[in-house]
Amino acid sequence: MDGNTKTDGFRIPTSYESAVMGRRMLALTPLGTLATIFPDNDRGNLAQENRPASVAGMPHGLMEYISDCEDDDAGNPTLLAITIETSFKNIAAGSNVSLAVQWTPPHPPAKRIQSGGAHHHHHHQPPPRPLMDRLLSYFGFGGHHSCPYHHHPHGPHGPPGEEDDAPPHHHRRRRGNHDFAPYSAANLPRFSILGHIEYISGGDDLSKGEVGAKLASCFTKTHPDARYWLPGSRVHESHFARLVVEHVYWVGGFGDRAFIGWIPVGEWRNVTRQEWEDIRLPGEKKGWKEWAVKGQAAPVHNGDSDDL
Numbered sequence: 001m002d003g004n005t006k007t008d009g010f011r012i013p014t015s016y017e018s019a020v021m022g023r024r025m026l027a028l029t030p031l032g033t034l035a036t037i038f039p040d041n042d043r044g045n046l047a048q049e050n051r052p053a054s055v056a057g058m059p060h061g062l063m064e065y066i067s068d069c070e071d072d073d074a075g076n077p078t079l080l081a082i083t084i085e086t087s088f089k090n091i092a093a094g095s096n097v098s099l100a101v102q103w104t105p106p107h108p109p110a111k112r113i114q115s116g117g118a119h120h121h122h123h124h125q126p127p128p129r130p131l132m133d134r135l136l137s138y139f140g141f142g143g144h145h146s147c148p149y150h151h152h153p154h155g156p157h158g159p160p161g162e163e164d165d166a167p168p169h170h171h172r173r174r175r176g177n178h179d180f181a182p183y184s185a186a187n188l189p190r191f192s193i194l195g196h197i198e199y200i201s202g203g204d205d206l207s208k209g210e211v212g213a214k215l216a217s218c219f220t221k222t223h224p225d226a227r228y229w230l231p232g233s234r235v236h237e238s239h240f241a242r243l244v245v246e247h248v249y250w251v252g253g254f255g256d257r258a259f260i261g262w263i264p265v266g267e268w269r270n271v272t273r274q275e276w277e278d279i280r281l282p283g284e285k286k287g288w289k290e291w292a293v294k295g296q297a298a299p300v301h302n303g304d305s306d307d308l
Contacts, residue, residue, distance in 0.1 A: 018250050018259040019267045022191050023075050024276040025103050027068045030222050032077070033100040034064035036090035049086075062087060065226060066099065069218035070200075074269050076242040077193065078200075080219060080226055083237045091197050099243055102190035105283020108182035109290040184290055187253045188282060191263075195246040203240030204231040215240045245269070 013021070040056045064087065069078040077099060081088045091097060202211035212231060219240070220227045229236045248268050252258030282288055 012257060013252060013259045015250070015259055015261065015263045016267045016271075018189075018252055019248070019263045020271050020275050020279060021189055021252070021281060022101075022248065022250060022263065022268065023271040024279055024281055025101055025189065025191070026066075026075060026077060027276060028281075029101050029103065030066065032064055032066045033061045034079075034087050035059050035061035035098045035100070036087045036095040038090060039093035039095065042089075042093055060086060060090060061100075064099070065219075065223045066101070067219050067222045069215050070242065071214075073271075073273050074245075075271065076195075076244055078215065078219060079197070079241045079243060080223075080229070081197065081199070081239050081241040082229060083239070088197075096194070096196050097243060098195075099193045100190065101193070102185070103188045103281055103283075105183055105188065105281070105288075107283050107286045107288070109283065110287045111289040111291065112182075113184050113187065113291045183283065187290055189250070189252045189258070191248055191250045193243060193245050193248055195244045197241050198244055200240045200242055206230065206232060212240060 036059070038051075038055045038058050038060055042051075042056075065080060067078045068075075070076060081091075083089075083092070087097075200211065200215065203215055205212040206216055207213060216227075216230050220230075229238050231238050231240065245265055245268055247265060248263040249261070250263050251260050282290065
């Protein structure tokens with residue numbers, strides 16, 4: 001959407017403002033989904049892995065540890081490439097890659113998106129079930145009577161025009177032993193980086209003061225368990241690598257308040273550390289409102305109200 005588009009008096013972020021948010025996400029998010037393509041002629045791995053020949057040319061995506069460890073501030077994610085891993089076998093065979101990253105807020109919203117509008121009904125009739133509850137019930141995820149939001153003093157939907165109060169942790173919807181996300185993931189930013197992998201020169205040298213040592217220190221601050229398979233480990237052969245960003249596709253949330261589209265790679269690379277350190281993403285502070293447009297229209301700067 002056009003960054004100059006306005007909705008209800010609020011401006012949708014530009015692609016550059018979205019790039020700033022994306023660069024902060026990259027710095028703060030430890031996991032992504034790395035996608036590669038299975039090669040056509042890979043007889044060695046077909047036999048070694050008992051890999052079906054029919055997967056040739058098909059995409060393959062798995063969780064990957066990521067970090068932002070290089071000093072050039074170019075926005076290329078840092079990876080610890082384990083050569084035995086299927087993704088890096090595909091890369092060695094010539095596959096390009098994409099990396100999907102989504103923002104997970106550290107704090108649940110104080111106000112939730114409404115699951116349905118307020119309804120007036122006779123006291124002897126049960127209120128109509130909100131659409132979201134009916135959909136959840138249809139797919140076996142509970143429904144109206146199990147919905148924790150019905151503890152709201154104004155009824156299941158809260159006062160007209162307001163969001164539902166966020167439930168406490170122990171009141172979140174559950175299926176079995178698994179919590180549903182206490183926020184609308186569709187309303188939060190995510191992006192996909194497309195590019196290629198380069199091994200970082202000097203990345204295998206973990207001697208004090210060397211490139212590899214600096215990368216290892218940074219990477220293990222985010223992923224302490226990765227120290228067991230750093231370059232030179234007897235566990236696996238590994239190398240520090242960068243995903244060289246060639247294209248960025250961004251979905252900032254719902255389209256009436258967020259930029260959705262391609263971010264020019266030059267904008268992504270030109271974002272400075274100072275710029276992404278000066279903003280805050282939804283849910284970095286407590287008390288945010290996930291449905292409010294205010295604050296969604298542009299990055300929230302440190303010290304500003306976090307009324308998201």
